[in-house]
Structures are given as structure tokens and as C-alpha cells.
Amino acid sequence: MKIVVLTELKKSEQPNEGKKVPAYSRTNPFYAKVIKNINLNGAGSSKETRHLELSLEGSGLTYEPGDALGIIPENDPELVAAIIEEMNWDPNEAVTINKQGETIPLKEALTKQFEITALSRKLLQQAAELTDNEELKRLVAEENAEELKEYIYGRDLLDMLKDFGPWKASSQDIIGLLRKLMPRLYSIASSISAHPEEVHLTIGAVRYTAHGRERKGVCSVYVAERIKEGDTIPVFVQPNKHFSLPESKEVDIIMVGPGTGIAPFRSFIEERSVNGTTGKTWLFFGDQHEATDFLYKDELEAYQQKGVVTKITTAFSRDTEKKVYVQHRMLENSKELFEWLEKGAYFYVCGDKQYMAKDVHEALITIIEQEGSMTREQAEAYLNDMAKQKRYQRDVY
Template sequence: MQFQVMNSPFTQEQAELLNRLLPSLTEAQKVWLSGYLTATSQSAATAEAPEAPAPLAPEASQAVSEAPPISKEVTILYGSQTGNAQSLAENAGKTLEGKGFEVTVSSMSDFKPKNLKKVENLLIIVSTHGEGEPPDNAISFHEFLHGRRAPKLDDLRFSVLALGDTSYEFFCQTGKEFDQRLQDLGGTRLYDRVDCDLDFDEPAAEWLEGVIAGLNQGQGGSIEATPSATVAAPQAVETNYSRSNPFQAEVLENINLNGRGSNKETRHLELSLEGSGLVYEPGDSLGVYPVNDPALVSELLEELKWNPDETVEVKGENLTLKEALTKNFEITVLSKPLLEKATGFSDNENLNELLAPGNEDKAKEYINGRDLIDLVRDFGPWNASPQEFVSILRKIPARLYSISSSLNAYPDEVHLTIGAVRYEAHGRERNGVCSILCSERLQPGDTVPVYVQNNQNFKLPENPETPIIMVGPGTGIAPFRSFMQEREEIGAEGKSWVFFGEQHFVTDFLYQTEWQNWLSEGVLTKMDVAFSRDTDEKVYVQHRMLENSKELFQWLQEGAVFYVCGDEKKMAHDVHSTLIEIIEKEGGMSREKAEEYLADMQQQKRYQRDVY
């Protein structure tokens, strides 16, 4: 509706101002403004009310008496695999507490489902893991909520913040499932679900603004109505180095851990944290912001026939096109949202056909293993300026690597163990963006932007006497090197057992000397290795677990914590199945009881995974 002098109580000048302002407001801003105006008008009415106010009309009196008071108590539940959802939840809790709310922040695995019926205001912050699956610490709550024992939640107000990655088919699937299920159980949204891609700071901040506005609705001004612009996403306002303000870490060492003749290239990277104030614990990860391969950028620009020195604007900064494509934008991964945006710049009917309803499998097949150069070649000509084209690209995301050092053992340093990714797909050689940067172009003396990603879901036990079992083939061994360094430094006396696997003993036994030293010194109790290409029949870590099933189960019975790090799709899945098989066999249990045993271990944080 357009305001005019004839259809509103405003002057011509006021109407023109409102007509310019309102279309520019977000839904969250409109909701907040509505609540603010209501609160201020109520305050003014109270201040100016006569001593003997006129009685309310019967209908209004009934409405006031029946309006239930809205609780200031807010419960925030998070499901997090790498720590992002937990960080967002904790920061949201602090923000809400600062505005007068009583906040409880909890991991879904620590929350007692029977208490859900008592919750009036619920915020869910959850990531999606693997192929649309809940993160490990959200599994039990997700199963409860979607099971037959889930209660009716007619008095619940809720909102969901979903974290995901648009390059995956089931983008934000877990958040979508929680959102729908809470509605099905009778809950009312106090703010619509927001789905976040890897660059989640701004949408998360907007969601929190909307949530605060929704919570304030009906508070009658009892909660401070602070302008939404003061609400920020986690880490965005921190003064120290963080995900949004990375530290430029100097490369101290860059070593190939594999021997001559190996099919693998694994880089051991040592970085200086001196002067950063960054700290980490064993089990945490390091985020590394890479840049694209200059050769790949040049090939893309040549394909588009654009001038590398042409200027484009990126978040208020003027950069050359080559610089923007090198440092700012993802060009090695395709996603369905990117293809959909690209249709606006292409008259190629094949692209529209690929995205037509019913062709989901074809689109998925096309996206797999292809990059931006493929898209440009396959669906040109393109009717876009360089500025328009880069506007549809996603910000290049950081890569998370499990830290392979202990800060106690190496003060002011952080070590990484990175496998170089090279493969052939669709007639072209392809490279991992960050791994090849580290293996081919990063030299001692160079710097790289980094931040620490805390991961409370993958931690050594508090009691150093607790036994630990570690399964980490390939680069999955990285956090366990950190674990052993830490245990050596603190003099931990608990038993420790590691399972390591790779292709060849001679060329691929990562950190061999260190593991042998820990064994000889008693820091490490037991080590089993599996080198799959050294025997006629391939042997993997799960086979070594089966060979030691009786002793492994005995360790579990003694309270050992079981850790897995590495590839999720194959290795972690096989290890999980093998672990259930061992529990079933050695514990004399049914399959169902063995699964319950492992689920209980997970609930007690005795089964922890860092998988990717």
C-alpha cells in the first residue's frame, strides 16, 4: 500500500518518507518496529492516564484478561559436529541474557527430552552432517522428537537456525526436519527458520534479530527494545583473532611425510601463532582460508574473454577481476543454487532443461566433479558483466583441519597434517584448493590466514587415567598425535591404544618414529597398523579391530573412550559397524542391545567422532 494524505493521517512529507522506507525493511525490522511502536504507545498511554481510567469495552477487557503472560525463559539447544552451531548458540545466549531473558544453552545430547513439555520458548541451532544426517550430538534428540513418544507442544514458541553447505544435495536437511516436526507437534514459530550456507555470519545475525523481535512481541515493553542493528553474529564483534578476523600465521615448516615412490603426498605444516593470542586444545581444528590456483583463474578468465584488470566491487572494496576470483570467490565447486542463479545470464536451453522438474538426478550428476569453468564452457554464451557474474558466486570458504599438535608441547605453534588432493574428472585434472596450495605454493616464510575452531565434541577425557582407543587411518591420525603429545606433557597414566592404516608400511607410515618412541617409553600402550597394499588381501583398521575384539571390548568395559577420525562415508561407517559387531559378539548381546550399548557410550561422550 502506498501512503497518501487522503488515505492516512500523515502529512505529504511523512507519507513520502514512509513510502521510501517501508519497502526497504526486512521482515525482522518490520516485526521489531511493530513491537517498538506498541511498547512506546503503551508507555505513553500509562503516563498520561487519568486517575480514574474509563472502563474497557467488554470485548477488550476479556482479551486483556485472557492474554497469557509470555515467559522470559528461553532454551537454546544446539546440534554441532565441528563447533559452529555451539558457538552460535552460546553467543545467542549471551545476547539474550543481556536483554533480560533467562537463558539455558545446552547440547541436544545433554538435554532431557522429558523436559521439552515445560519449555515455552525454544531456539534450535543445528548443522547438517554427511548426506542430510544430524550431527552426532543431535541424533538421540532427533530420534526422540520424530518418535512416537514426542509430546504435543501446543504451548511452545520456537525458531530454527539451520547450518549447511549448498554444495550438498540435502542442504540444511536436519534443521528443516526439526522445524517441520516442531510445527507438526503443535508449536508456533516465533520467527521463520533461516538456512545458512558456509558464510553464516550475516544470516545468523538477521535470524537473531528476528528472534529477539518475536520474543519481545507481547512483552508489553518489559523487555528492553534495543534496535536490531546492535545484534551481531558470533565472533563478528570480537577484538581478538577469529573466523571473521583471521590471523596471518607464518609458515615455519612444510614437509612431505610420505617416502619416495608413494602414491600419496601428505604435508606436515608447522605454523607460528606468536603474537596472536590464539589458544587451542587437543581435538580442536584450525580453519585455513585458501586462495584459488592462479592458473585456474587465468583459464576461467580466458574462457570468459574478460580483462583480468577490470575492476569489480566486492563488499565495498574495489578489486581487479583476477584478484577477486583468486582471493574471494569459490570457483572449484558447483551447486544447484549457483546453476539456478546462472540461468539469468544464459539463453542456453540445455541449462534450463537440466534444472527442469523431474531432472534432479541429472542435475546432481552434472554438478558432481565439475567446476565453474565447466559451467561456463557448457552453457554459454553468457549475457553478464563481470560484476553481475561475480555477484552470483559464493565466498570461498575456509577449510577445517584437525590440529596435530599440543600447545603444551609446542607453545606458539600449531601443526597440521594435510593430504594433497589430486584427481581426474570429466576429462580434466582437478586439485583440492587448500591442499594443493599447501603442497605446491606455500613456502616457509609465507603467511596464511587462520583461526581456531573449538570442538567440544572431540576431547580427551577429564580424568587422565581413563583409557582411550583411537582409530585414525591416513590423515585421520592428526588429532591423535595431538592427544599423545598432550598426555606425554601432563604425564597421563591411563592406557592408550591406536589403530592406524595406510597403503604401504615403507612409504606411508605417518609419524612412524614418534609412534615408536611413545610405545617404547610407555606413553602409548598398544598400536595396531594395517597397510592395505602390502598384502594380497587388503587389510584395513576395522580388520585389526576384529582381530583384537576380546581385548577391545574389555577396554570398553573398563570405561575406555573410543575415538574415530577420518573419512565418514567409508571408513567411519565400517568402523561403526565393526564396533557394534564386537560389542554384540564379546558382550553376548543381541544386535539391538549392542546398538543401545554404543548409543549409551555416545551419550556419555565415550564414543566421539571427528569425521568428514
């Protein structure tokens, strides 16, 4: 999905009540009040998945199932403080943040305006001009491109500043090298028909250790650790025309959404429940442990009892001796799955692009090949045809 750099807006710039409300957008985000922020995972889980409910009251914002919500996050204050301490900078020093010459305190600039958790080749090449460090000059040389790529992976601005000093640079010099802090997009996990003037999100907190330090996802940990109920956060709706429900209420759908990939399918299910859809609904969900990681379990089972969801097939990879994933469950149900496809069912995938979506794609081709008595080429053509008809849709990241 395309992500656009946004300009930070102060809350005072929001329109007053009684005035005509302007259209909120990427460049003019709406400050949405947090209604609910809870952890969906049970005690003992290795994961933390936040269910976030935001009020859109007074915004005029609306969305369709399949759309995304953009959040403009703030950087981790501990990382900002560590950078300032490392460089012995004055946090209150005024720095210029744009071509218009706008100035704000350094600490605020590092917190709200610039990307400090990721490095780029261009950044290191430019930084090499601001130090006599021979190692950095060697690293950015053309012949060491692979080594530079390796260094960049999993490192941040603090690493660069620590590794390649002493610096012949002011805070303004370093700020001038940084990219703008980008909004993060999340699949919407609610139907506005079911929750008027609200939007819900399902966000997995990203935390890991690399190069001797704990790392945190900019937006996911902002939401998990620092956003409380009653706070407001700047948001905008990002339409997604390539991931949407069938126009007909009679069409069957198959949804594969392990982990936080469940988000848009919660939206789909709520929408179909409100609209009285007669088409069948089959959900494949997976995660590590059923006891702690079955996101929205009670809701989903209630929808199944009401007949809104026809079938729920789960794969909990750490509950079995051999790891079982959603693609394995698809293959186990290949005959029925292919029957649904033959009757015109739409097939949706949401979640991890690197592994899961590829494995699901391969499983789908295998199912079509075997159950349809086709060659692999014919099975691929069948799936390509489904994609052209918008019956095979993916929202992967």
C-alpha cells in the first residue's frame, strides 16, 4: 500500500464545534478518541495483540470493509533520549524541520517528525561526509554494497551514531539527513454498519532483540505502551479498492487470516451479519496456541452459532508436535474447498507476505490441480482467472 508522509497537526488546528467540518485526510488527520485499548492474548502468550476502538464522532469519516486506517505515530521517548544523550545535544535546541523554515525543539522533532528506527543506504552515504570514521567510509564504498545492506538490517539511528563517531556535525546536520516519519497503515477490523462512528483495529506489538538491544515497532508499541483510553491519536482512512466484499449478498467467501490477518475478516463478518447475507462464510485462522492466541474466539463462535459464519477451521502451530499452519488445513479440506471455488466462492488472504501468503498461494494451486484434475499450468491459469474476476484477493504486508 502507498504510504504518504504527513505534516504534524496540532490539536488546536482541529475545527471548533459549530464550524463546517473539513474533509479529514492524510494531510489533515482527524484526532480520534481512544474508546478501548485491550490485549487480546491470554496470560502466558508470547504475543501482545491490541484491540483498539476509536471514535470517529464528528469527523464525517466513513469506510468500507477492506479499507485501512492510517495512524501517525510518535517515536519511543527512550530511544529519543538515548540519541540526545549519545550526541550530548540540547533537547530544547530549535531545529528547522522543513523547506518552509519551520523550527521546533530538537526533542519534539525526533519524537514526532523524523524516522529514527530505520537506516538507508542514502542516509549512511550522506552521514559519511560528516565524520572522519574510516570504517563508515569503507562501508559506503560501491564495492561493499552487500556488507552495507547487512549492516543496515535491524539497526537504527542510535546504532549509526554510536558506531561511526566522532561526528563533525550539529544536530541540525543530522536532522537534515533524516526521512520524515511515515504513517502506519492497518486493516480496519470493524464494519461501520455494526459500529456507527467507530473504527476498530487489531495491532500486533512488534518487539525483538537485535545487535544487543531491544527493538520496538514504532506504531505498534506506541499503541501498546503509550496510548491510553481517553487519549486522541491522528488518523485517516486509506481506501483499498483491491480488497472488498462481493457485491452480491448470495456469494460464498473463504477467508484465510492467521494472527492479525483476522482484522479485515472481522470487518467482513460484521458487515455480512448486519446486511443479512445469505452466502456461506468459511474462515481459516491460525496462531501459536489456542488457549492464549485465538483472537476474537468468543465473537467468532457466536457468529457461527447465529449462522453468519458457516465454518471455522483453525491451525495452532505450537499445540501439536509437528507445526500445523493454515495452508495445511486448506490441503486437509481440499475437496470441499475446491467445491466452494467451483460454485463461485471468493477467496481472500490477509497477513504475512513473506511466508504465509506464498504458502497459501502454493496450497491453493495444489488443491485446484488435484481436485480439478488439472496440470499445474492449468491450475495457475484457473487461479489467474479468479484474480481477474476479483475472486482471489490478497491484503499482504
